[in-house]
Amino acid sequence: MSEASAPHAADRRELTAAQRNAVAELLRVSPVADELGRRFVRAGHELHLVGGSVRDALLGRLGDDLDFCTDAHPDETLRIIKGWAESIWETGREFGTIGAQRDGLRLEITTFRAESYDQVSRNPVVVYGTSLDEDLKRRDFTINAMAVSLPDHRFTDPHGGLDDLSAKVIRTPSTPGESFGDDPLRMLRAARFAAQLRFAVHPDVHLAMTEMAADLDRITAERIRDEFTKLLCGADPITGLRLLVDTGLAERFLPELTGLKLEIDEHAQHKDVYEHTLTVVENAVSYEEDGCDFILRMAALLHDVGKPATKAVGSDGRVSFHHHEVVGARLTKARMKAMRYPKDVTAQVTALVALHLRFYGYGRGEWTDSAVRRYVADAGDLLPRLHKLTRSDCTTRNRRKAAQLAADYDALEDRIARIAAEEDLARVRPDLDGNAIMELLGVPPGPVVGRAWKHLKEQRLEHGPLDRDAAEAELLRWARAEGLIS
Structure with a gap:
């Protein structure tokens, strides 16, 4: 050549x-x-x-x-x-x-x-x-x-x-202004290549990305989504994410990410949520076993997006974010819908955001076997990802606290394995199916069957498996209490 x-x-x-x-x-x-x-x-x-x-x-x-x-x-x-x-x-x-x-x-x-x-x-x-x-x-x-x-x-x-x-630098053939003026998506693509190739963006390119960020509004949500997905699945997503925030591009299609830069209170009573989030993403990447797990990475990125809206400072100066997982799940669903992600992908990421705090408190010994069953049942097929997300969320620099959290989660996983060995935790279902419920109560298909099924599932979660006689007795007891039979 x-x-x-x-x-x-x-x-x-x-x-x-x-x-x-x-x-x-x-x-x-x-x-x-x-x-x-x-x-x-x-x-x-x-x-x-x-x-x-x-x-x-x-x-x-x-x-x-x-x-x-x-x-x-x-x-x-x-x-x-x-x-x-x-x-x-x-x-x-x-x-x-x-x-x-x-x-x-x-x-x-x-x-x-x-x-x-x-x-x-x-x-x-x-x-x-x-x-x-x-x-x-x-x-x-x-x-x-x-x-x-x-x-x-x-x-x-x-x-x-x-x-x-x-x-290892990203530069444009023509001037950055001309290049990005022709296709503003190239600004996002610059961040994507920085993440995929571990390259730096040339200062002139960085400046143009900052000055022209609003031009990204000309691009369809689908094209932005596809570039962002590639960025997040890059070898170094943190570099790409920082570029999006620093240039103002994130504000155009993912403002929740920029919003994580909460104003630190003067007493530093809470950690920098933005930096914490980037660390969680980095941790999540380290837990992947076979290539990019976009659902895990996206959940790690959005797990704390509810914090800005729920931040409160108590009379003692302590900062709290009560129910930020609930607010975060709602924001996650709305943002991913706006970015045109498929419904199933959105549902999985949203569920992980909603569940990411559930583990905290386990180490205090408050969880019964029933609570463990509910944790597994609510996570469903997402349980392996929830394990990884929860572990990734531990970013404390306090070694003793970090070791204790890791030990607590080890104990939870061991407990899940023990109960799973005794019960079919992968499919927590009532001990009687719909046909058995209709036959025992003498009712046709309809709302009554659904209510009865839900009640028996709650019993299954609370007490574990029931044998056939005990399950039928519980169903009849419930039906009498509901006035369905005498």
Whole structure:
């Protein structure tokens, strides 16, 4: 590969290593990429591996999804790959993109673009470009504005992306104001790449993000949601979250996060809720076992959002946040709905926020077996995540207190395991089902059956499993008390 601009002398060794990574990665996919490149050349067109694919190749982490750009328009691209690709899709055709699959690789081939926004609309106006340089200039960041031509592997880097990749900095090909003016979502994407790649944002980019944060209001909730989800699932979400707050971007779509920066009282009677929250997120990440658990991370991020609204200072100067988990759950549900998260995801995160304080008090010995059953029943399938969230929420610097909380939760988990071994805690249900209730009471399906079922479940939670005779006796006792039978 020949570089468009020579690297600084101090970077030569590192950049050479990066290029070696790229060569190794490209050799893995080159049979398919080069073959595709030759097909385009024979048809009189250009083809270039571009964007994130080149960036990831240089980082030694190229996946199976490859991005290409070409001067061929979609109809011509279809003609070139028809009969060669194992499958073809046209879902991105309106943006000039044709998708294909070959030998386990997913390929997206996009016509050169020179798209721009009219500064009012929420979607890009796609205009086909005429050159690779024009296409690279309109891309979001310099690290995504490099290309490898196929099949000759010529390297193009007109904006110094290789230097920025080495320096681990996020910079725009054009001025940040021009870039973010075209697509304000790029501001959020800068924070996302900072979180995913552990890169720093260039000071000029940071300044533009701060000055233009309000422009994010032009972007649809769905696009913001998708970028934010990727940010929170990044390798270093804390860096990305701090950027959102520091630049004012969070205030545009997640003001509850900024709101956690409570004014510390002069006697410092409570911890910094914002910093505590970031630590809880960091702790939650450490408990993950297999990749990003978005539901756990989001619950960690929002678990204390009810504190600003519930903050109170007593006559003794002590600060309290009574019922902040209830208020927090309500705020969480509303915010995630506004961000267009699926109902099931919203429900799970909301439930975790509502339950995150339930454990506190266990160490005082107040919990009966009934309380443990209710804890498990209320958490349901979320119990493993609730364990992790509760442990993550312990951020005290007092080692003795931290050790005691950890020991208390160990004891609770041991107690749950003991009771689970004796009872079916995974499915706490009444000892009689609906059919048995209707048969014993002689009633048809309806509200009475539901009320009876709920009563028997309460008995199951309070006293544990009942045998058949005891369950029937309890049902009849309840029915008499309700005036249903004599």
